[in-house]
Amino acid sequence: MVSKKLGGRRAPTESDVAKLAGVSQSAVSRAYTKGASIAQKTREKILQAAKELGYQPNLMARSLATNQSNIIALAISNLENPFYANVAQQLSSQLREIGKHILLFTSPSDDETDPMLERALSYQVDALIMTATMASPELALQCKKAGVPIVQINRGSKIAGVSTVWGENHRAGEVAAEHLLKTKHKRFAFVAGSKTSSTSQMRQDGFIEHLAKSGIKNVPIEYGEYSFSGAANAARKLLSSKNRPDAIFCASDYMAFSVLDVAKREFNLNVPNEVSIIGVDDVPEASHSAYDLTTFSQPAGALAKAAIEIVEKMNSESSRRAMHIEVEGQLIIRGSTKA
Amino acid sequence: MVSKKLGGRRAPTESDVAKLAGVSQSAVSRAYTKGASIAQKTREKILQAAKELGYQPNLMARSLATNQSNIIALAISNLENPFYANVAQQLSSQLREIGKHILLFTSPSDDETDPMLERALSYQVDALIMTATMASPELALQCKKAGVPIVQINRGSKIAGVSTVWGENHRAGEVAAEHLLKTKHKRFAFVAGSKTSSTSQMRQDGFIEHLAKSGIKNVPIEYGEYSFSGAANAARKLLSSKNRPDAIFCASDYMAFSVLDVAKREFNLNVPNEVSIIGVDDVPEASHSAYDLTTFSQPAGALAKAAIEIVEKMNSESSRRAMHIEVEGQLIIRGSTKA
DNA sequence: CTGAAAGCGCTTACAG
DNA sequence: CTGAAAGCGCTTACAG
Numbered sequence: 001m002v003s004k005k006l007g008g009r010r011a012p013t014e015s016d017v018a019k020l021a022g023v024s025q026s027a028v029s030r031a032y033t034k035g036a037s038i039a040q041k042t043r044e045k046i047l048q049a050a051k052e053l054g055y056q057p058n059l060m061a062r063s064l065a066t067n068q069s070n071i072i073a074l075a076i077s078n079l080e081n082p083f084y085a086n087v088a089q090q091l092s093s094q095l096r097e098i099g100k101h102i103l104l105f106t107s108p109s110d111d112e113t114d115p116m117l118e119r120a121l122s123y124q125v126d127a128l129i130m131t132a133t134m135a136s137p138e139l140a141l142q143c144k145k146a147g148v149p150i151v152q153i154n155r156g157s158k159i160a161g162v163s164t165v166w167g168e169n170h171r172a173g174e175v176a177a178e179h180l181l182k183t184k185h186k187r188f189a190f191v192a193g194s195k196t197s198s199t200s201q202m203r204q205d206g207f208i209e210h211l212a213k214s215g216i217k218n219v220p221i222e223y224g225e226y227s228f229s230g231a232a233n234a235a236r237k238l239l240s241s242k243n244r245p246d247a248i249f250c251a252s253d254y255m256a257f258s259v260l261d262v263a264k265r266e267f268n269l270n271v272p273n274e275v276s277i278i279g280v281d282d283v284p285e286a287s288h289s290a291y292d293l294t295t296f297s298q299p300a301g302a303l304a305k306a307a308i309e310i311v312e313k314m315n316s317e318s319s320r321r322a323m324h325i326e327v328e329g330q331l332i333i334r335g336s337t338k339a
Numbered sequence: 340m341v342s343k344k345l346g347g348r349r350a351p352t353e354s355d356v357a358k359l360a361g362v363s364q365s366a367v368s369r370a371y372t373k374g375a376s377i378a379q380k381t382r383e384k385i386l387q388a389a390k391e392l393g394y395q396p397n398l399m400a401r402s403l404a405t406n407q408s409n410i411i412a413l414a415i416s417n418l419e420n421p422f423y424a425n426v427a428q429q430l431s432s433q434l435r436e437i438g439k440h441i442l443l444f445t446s447p448s449d450d451e452t453d454p455m456l457e458r459a460l461s462y463q464v465d466a467l468i469m470t471a472t473m474a475s476p477e478l479a480l481q482c483k484k485a486g487v488p489i490v491q492i493n494r495g496s497k498i499a500g501v502s503t504v505w506g507e508n509h510r511a512g513e514v515a516a517e518h519l520l521k522t523k524h525k526r527f528a529f530v531a532g533s534k535t536s537s538t539s540q541m542r543q544d545g546f547i548e549h550l551a552k553s554g555i556k557n558v559p560i561e562y563g564e565y566s567f568s569g570a571a572n573a574a575r576k577l578l579s580s581k582n583r584p585d586a587i588f589c590a591s592d593y594m595a596f597s598v599l600d601v602a603k604r605e606f607n608l609n610v611p612n613e614v615s616i617i618g619v620d621d622v623p624e625a626s627h628s629a630y631d632l633t634t635f636s637q638p639a640g641a642l643a644k645a646a647i648e649i650v651e652k653m654n655s656e657s658s659r660r661a662m663h664i665e666v667e668g669q670l671i672i673r674g675s676t677k678a
Numbered sequence: 679c680t681g682a683a684a685g686c687g688c689t690t691a692c693a694g
Numbered sequence: 695c696t697g698a699a700a701g702c703g704c705t706t707a708c709a710g
Contacts (some may be wrong), residue, residue, distance in 0.1 A: 030689095033689080059688090061687035062688055078428070080424060082419065098701090101462075104440065106427075142393060142395075143679090145350070214687035261627055284419055365682080369705095400705090404706080405705065601690080
């Protein structure tokens with residue numbers, strides 16, 4: 001039975017509207033489904049009645065009937081990282097254009113799969129978009145069974161059926177190396193994300209390989225774990241070494257900010273004259289003059305667009321074939337690298 | 340009829356589990372409702388069968404039956420503002436502890452109500468939590484009809500039935516003024532949020548009134564509109580005036596960051612020796628050495644906790660009575676103010 | 679402790 | 695173009 005809230009009037013339903021408009025409940029439903037065959041006059045009568053009652057279709061009931069929720073689960077490890085906050089914002093505003101909404105799953109740790117994510121399937125979500133967190137094989141299997149596409153933004157995946165969207169990771173590293181070489185830097189270093197991040201690995205490969213072409217080897221690498229404090233520690237190690245680098249490439253802007261802070265405040269270094277720093281992402285803060293960071297961009301809007309494209313395509317074609325999209329970026333030269 | 344996805348096997352249901360376990364569908368349901376009367380052995384048999392099939396309860400169906408979705412709508416104007424990102428993160432992780440999730444509604448503009456929010460009611464959300472955006476009287480009325488509590492975080496509301504959670508706004512202004520007076524500042528200024536923000540107004544009142552007690556009048560006020568560029572403009576106006584302030588209180592950290600940037604880079608001022616700056620919020624970035632901002636804290640965790648408390652209380656008591664909670668903060672002294 | 683049945687509010691063939 | 699009816703996958707009195 002209805003466990004009605006004590007004081008709460010029940011929200012009006014199709015039947016209520018139907019009664020007021022003097023039509024059948026099915027007619028009311030048709031008034032709200034585009035392309036349904038219904039007379040214009042009937043429709044108007046219904047919409048009028050609906051307005052009077054303050055009727056809103058119950059989307060839970062609709063989901064149950066259609067097996068489609070118009071809800072997309074977004075798994076995100078850390079909203080405090082401005083890059084991911086940005087991606088979330090973009091996804092949200094682009095999805096609203098097509099009448100879909102985001103059910104948010106934040107999880108404490110990067111890289112690992114959140115067991116809570118299986119609950120997303122309980123909500124009959126139309127897709128699962130993951131940023132920073134990664135799908136486990138079990139989760140992927142469950143999603144496959146349920147016909148729910150998974151898209152990972154900014155992370156690779158070896159799991160069959162998991163789609164991916166990422167920036168030009170390898171090229172980011174190459175372009176950063178190229179720019180630093182051209183501007184006469186001599187001692188290079190890389191601040192990586194985590195050891196398990198394929199994204200970080202590709203950026204690293206691009207950077208190291210390009211430097212190797214110019215005969216530069218043994219580039220020191222420290223892991224910042226994509227966190228502010230982790231990157232600070234990495235910077236401390238690098239900057240206190242006997243052969244102090246004059247050029248540091250960081251696997252993300254967020255870490256680059258931390259490296260900048262440490263270089264300036266703790267080591268009293270002049271940026272860019274004593275050390276140049278390059279990030280990846282181009283988050284809004286990168287252009288703020290407190291950081292003024294040179295960076296290889298990964299446009300959040302384009303990443304979000306690509307992810308949504310994949311979801312829509314897979315759902316409309318009931319396709320199981322994972323898709324992979326690479327989004328273009330470019331080096332944005334600012335004040336953290338010398339000319 | 341079922342519009343089954345072409346390749347998609349249908350997710351298993353209670354009936355499937357029942358068949359495999361050799362019990363009735365109702366029994367399966369009972370196995371998943373705590374406190375239901377069911378034999379331990381039956382339950383185990385069912386759970387085992389469920390595991391084999393990969394069964395997950397369909398929460399849409401449950402919602403429909405119980406009239407409770409365990410979904411909370413979160414309206415947030417701008418995830419790029421770290422304060423709100425932080426609040427969202429806190430809400431999300433605290434809600435997951437009690438098995439609830441967030442349906443995200445981002446909206447382009449601060450302060451105004453997003454018409455899209457009415458759609459939240461369609462999802463039968465258990466509550467609507469708003470940050471930065473404000474409820475319109477119409478929305479409040481609809482929520483009231485549907486028995487959905489509204490809680491506004493960090494914004495006031497004159498609308499009956501709308502609950503609010505905020506920091507010590509008036510006191511933030513007082514304490515900032517007090518600290519700046521004690522540290523011998525002479526020329527004060529305030530960077531406000533928007534004209535319609537009661538939060539900004541209260542901070543301003545606390546600041547101005549406290550200064551007035553010491554005989555300081557005609558404190559210049561500029562509106563930063565809570566945006567980075569708006570605050571930069573406000574800073575430019577204030578800092579280029581003939582009687583340049585040596586102490587600026589900003590209605591938010593985010594605006595304070597922008598003011599800091601402008602003071603340092605565009606006006607070449609030494610902070611804090613030539614101008615001291617105080618914000619409100621204590622977002623994580625405030626402690627980063629790039630900003631090292633003195634600020635009056637508004638702990639996101641406590642705000643989230645209070646909002647959830649209100650929601651839970653109102654829903655369990657089916658109460659219509661709006662609640663108001665003020666969360667304590669404190670002045671956190673860092674390097675952006677002189678000693 | 680258990681099952682059969684009604685109901686939650688929709689969608690959608692089906693028959694007219 | 696319209697209505698009656700079955701079904702989506704759950705919960706929950708009711709009767710046993």
